[in-house]
Amino acid sequence: MRSLLFTSSKASSPSHSSAQSPARSSVSTPSHHVTLSASIQEEDLLYAEQVIKRWDLDSPFYTKLDYLFTGDRREARQFVKSVRNLQSAMHLFVSESASSEKIIHAQKLMQVAMKRLEKEFYKILSANRDVLDSESVSNRSSRARSSVSDEDNEEEDRVSVSGTTVSDGERVTVSEMVMADLKSIAECMISSGYGKECVKIYKILRKSIVDETMYNLGVEKYTFSQINKMDWEVIEPKIKTWLHAVKVAVKSLFYGERILCDYVFESSQRIRESCFSEICKERAVTLFEFPELVAKSKKSIERMFRSLDMYNAISDQWTDIEMLFSFDSTTIVRTQTIASYVKLGDSVRAMLTDFEAAMQKEALKTPMHGGGIHPLTRYVMNYLVFLSDYTDALSEILADWPLHEHSPLPESYFSGTDESSSISARFAWLVLVLLCKIDAGAQLYKDVAQSYLFLVNNLNYVVSKVATSNLLLLIGEDWVATHNQKVKQYAGNYERMAWGKVTSSLPANPTVDNLSIEAARDCFRRFNLEFNEACRRQSTWVISDHKLRDEIKISLSGKISPAYQRLYERYRGSFVGVDSVVRFAPEDLGNYLSDLFHGAGAPGSGNTSSHSSSSSGSFSRSR
Template sequence: MRGLLFTSSKASSPSHSSTQSPARTPVTTPHHRTFSASIQEEDLLYAEQVIKRWDLESPFYTKLDSLFTGDGREARQFVKSVTNLQSAMHSFVSECASSEKLIHAQKLMQVAMKRLEKEFYRILSANRDVLDSESVSNRSSRARSSVLNSDSDEDDRISMSGTSVSDGERATVSETVMADLKSIADCMISSGYGKECVKVYKILRKSIVDETMYNLGVEKYSLNQINKLDWETMEPKIKTWLYAEKIAVKALFSGERILCDYVFSSSEKIRESCFTEICKERAVTLFEFPELVTKSKKSMERMFRSLDMYTVILDHWPEIEMIFSFESTTAVRTQAVTSYVKLGDAVRSMLTDFESTIQKETLKTAVNSGGIHPLTRYVMNYLVFLSDYSEALSEILADGPLQVHSPLPESYFSSMTSDESSSSSISGRFAWLVLVLLCKIDAGAEIYKDVAQSYLFLVNNLNYVVSKVSNSNLRLLIGEDWVVKHEQKVKQYAGNYERMAWSKVMSSLPENPTVEDLSIEAARDCFRRFNLEFNEAYRKQSTWIISDHKLRDEIKISLSRKISPAYRTLYERYRGYFQGVDSVVRYAPDDLGNYLSDLFHGAGAPGSVNTSSHSSSSSSYLSRAR
């Protein structure tokens, strides 16, 4: 037909060339118009046949009928007929805006759009399980890129790279459903019925977001409500928020953005409008909560939860910025930044209060056993937990460094660079707080009237500080040299303790009993003096404690090596002179080790030191020590 038409036009052209002006040369126009009209009429007839089969008002329609099922052939045929109908309508308008064909085509278009709207609603409602935000958000960045750059081909399928093999079937269904939604949206938008499509989408997806946020425990609070909550009630709500924020950013909002971008890829304006109405309100409510917490009553116990919230927002900021990149979602980004800044301010304030509290604290009463002071435990455990947030604290201190009330000695930072040891750095801040505590410990040792016990107090508390630093992130922050230096100081204090507590016991024995010849009276006097001093030392120190088992064993071994060999020699050389005289020789050499093993547990003396001189007499002490 096309060949015949063009042959005819060429044949007629020469016969009229001499009599017809150039303005009247297109003699083929009536033929073309007739051909075009016939094509449009065929499109209209074809569209009518396809669309009428799926008319919602048809007597043959049942609720079980679904256009987008199976291999999608029917759906593609339907969408293609709508596209052809739209093209025919444009042609009819150019001919006559009030023609019967145009009116008929418009009615068919309305039938088709009602059908597509119904299918759009059905697909969204029936496939919530494969359109859940977590599944959608698991698409790789490559898949997301392909979504944003995809064309409007009705048979387009989103790339599923990043979906695990075990989820293959689910991914295929999700893929198909998303492509069907996109096909319907593209068709309705291009046909001028985007408003109806968008309305359905907003209603259904917003209900899912609202339901998910409710299930996650996200509520809208006022400052007055937050201020009425005690910490026991507040902390669980913060934990709930921390979990909800991760799910919302990583899955819920991210998934909604990906789905919205894909389904409405043909219109930037519609994508923004849909996503904003679906997620904006809930997102603002989510990120408003941390700000309200910072405005409530301040207390040191809120430090770590505030850091948790600060860290979560810091870690998720790239995703937040990307997900809510639309101009209409600026309020969400602004609220997230506001909460982030307020949390940083709150943490700086609590750090200042913490330092001030330590400096004001005075150790007025001595720990009876010479053990670890509660202030030492509290401060070091607090610092250990704080050190786990070193990255967040670095950000916070960089935004607004704290003021140091006293300068740090240069020798305190022998293993740090000048930048690291500055008062505004996180390392400098932790080192300063530890130094303040050590000064308090030194002052606390002066409370003890017994010098030996004051050294034992220093041993216990300094060793506790060093142990906490060594076994946490504080070691990286304060430095290896600091640890080595203070481990040596612990040993020095331990040596001072041994000398002050046991010097009289050691001096009661001959310096070199293997060489010295003692008279019987001198030996008797030596045993009596040893009994007296050892009994006194044991009695006094039986309630003292060394908390660290390793350090406790080291000091016991050190004392045994200094006392036992000399006493054993004296015992073996002179015991025969004092047979049956229990008041002179009270201890067998093995007894000394057993008694020493009972020390530093804080249990107190089990009884009088007056026992028999036989080794078996101390078996009960040995069993308890074990």
């Protein structure tokens, strides 16, 4: 203001005015304004020269440890303002055809200033990586736009970037100030025609951070040949790494870089796009190419779930991916992401086809020892339970892939569910195929009672898995109720076939039927024989579900113990040498029954026999 007032009073002094003749007063006004403007610009140039030369990197008085934006912040604002004034002066010199000496001098000053700002820009970017991390940038960029005051506000005296808060009233955090400084320098250099130097520094430093972060996340570039040669035990950990990396990359790394680019280079759409594209595009393509390589590699049904995990990860992140890589120069990222998404869907369909085919070809050739749960039943139901957790993804993948006409479901099989649902129909069909396999497996047993126990164990396992998973939503509660009733029916058949001779050996009511001593002796001997034989024959049989096991034991005890108790109490004193005829006390029966159905060494207890496990060789363990 002092320089302006001084120049104005000098130009309008009486002595100066009296030198003008009245006849030329009409043309003196423009000349007066030109002189005034030039005088102001010259003084601004002089002031700019003083400020800029104080920070000349080539000056012998410059201390290399000094930085504009880490000391007195007023000095940094004065420097940026001086550059702007210098730029205005240069425009005036050109428009007024000023002497070449002035223009050359101003250009040299501008080069000094730009060299200084270039160093400051590099210093801020390299020294503040910790406060320019993606989370800090994404959380604070919006506040930085509103909290950072105009740089021309001389009253705001910000302090060094060494503390945790750096502005009056602690309104602006370190990351906000750093971002504001970068933006101020970038705008100054771009408007002065030195944007190329600024952008080059930005791209190099920020790209190195993205590369380092992606490396730390475990993201590597592979070829199809490399992936196709890898065993599943090698690929699966890499998929787990990718699933974590894609979340961090999209939600934090790429998101933070996009915000930082948009903020620092807000003045130029072209520069924003160029910077973000060069910094992130290559790594993003590598990241989103990996699922396609996995999907195109050799397929096996154990890869189903990880493929669906990757499919869901892309689906969940797609909105953000589309927004972040919306530039024309980053179209390749969106294209690659879509290609992986489509290939994963195709791969899932192929693996589901293989799974169905393997189920239908599988034949239960050997009876399950002990009548326990067959490995095929366990594997298929656990596989379907896992699949049911991906209902939304499978609904999209199978939307245009209905069941074949040659595999219709029985009428009313979908009672209480949405029959039109393609995904429900496919799950119901797979369960039905398994039930048919279980029915066929029951025919392998020579002992009819054991065949019913096999049906009880396996059908109960299927129903329990449906009732306690998302399969219930797909297949329906009515289905569960109907097949629970079948389990009870099979259990009743088992009891009659396995224990019918034991119950029939006891008189209906020994207290009413006056049995002779000889008839009573025959009852005891017959009961001893049949009960011993039933327990011996079923000593390795198994009921895997503890609740079902207890229910069957209670049912058997209710059919055997009361009748024997009455016989025992009525005739146990009628025999000499009673132990030779009456071998069991009533409480002994419960002990013998309680020891049954655990199947010591039987497959239903958790260990499968070699011949049973090998009968489902088409399937491997699910995850």
